Amino acid sequence: MKEITASGQTVEEAVQSAIEQLDTTRDHVEVEVIDEGKKGLLGVFGSKRAIVKVKMGRNQIEQTKEYLVEVTKKLNVDAAVTTSIDGHHVTFNLAGEKIALLIGKRGQTLNAIQYLAHLVLNKDGQQYYTVTVDAEGYRKRRKETLESLAQKMADKAVRLNKKVALEPMPAFERKIIHSALQGNDTISTYSDGVDPHRHIVIKP
Incomplete structure (x- = not known):
């Protein structure tokens, strides 16, 4: 992690100087004031520069991206x-050759990798993010598969006039099923069970 010590007539001036040297912006740095400095008599005599x-x-x-590169290498x-x-x-x-x-x-x-990426991204972060980890368009294909499955299982529930339970899925996939049948x-649809075995039930 790059760090720099800078000085200026005021704390803000010292911080600005450091930001310019690091070639970054104020929201990407952490500031520690070492000496607030003092103006001195008439702003000249006995004045002391601020140090940060x-x-x-x-x-x-960026850190999460590096983490994902590391994880995929280990696999x-x-x-x-x-x-x-x-x-x-x-x-x-x-994207890559052995993406399957x-x-x-x-x-x-992929879901497990996504879960880990979410943890890494939001660990001690100042900004909270939601995360999707995709692999060469898999999420779109999976969404289409789930929507098609939802319709088939709904038809089955109506035809047999009884509840149909789907396989366990993560929350974001269950949401796709709920939305497709809304x-x-x-x-009607509801979720049942406890993670990681939580699943959707389709009821006539």
């Missing part, structure tokens, strides 16, 4: 990680 120690703050998103996959930010939501996209290994069965490995007046 300024260090680069932790860039949450023997050489993946490129790209980032896109939309407000307070960050999407990390993984990072997705896992029904996206379980406009269907012939059934």
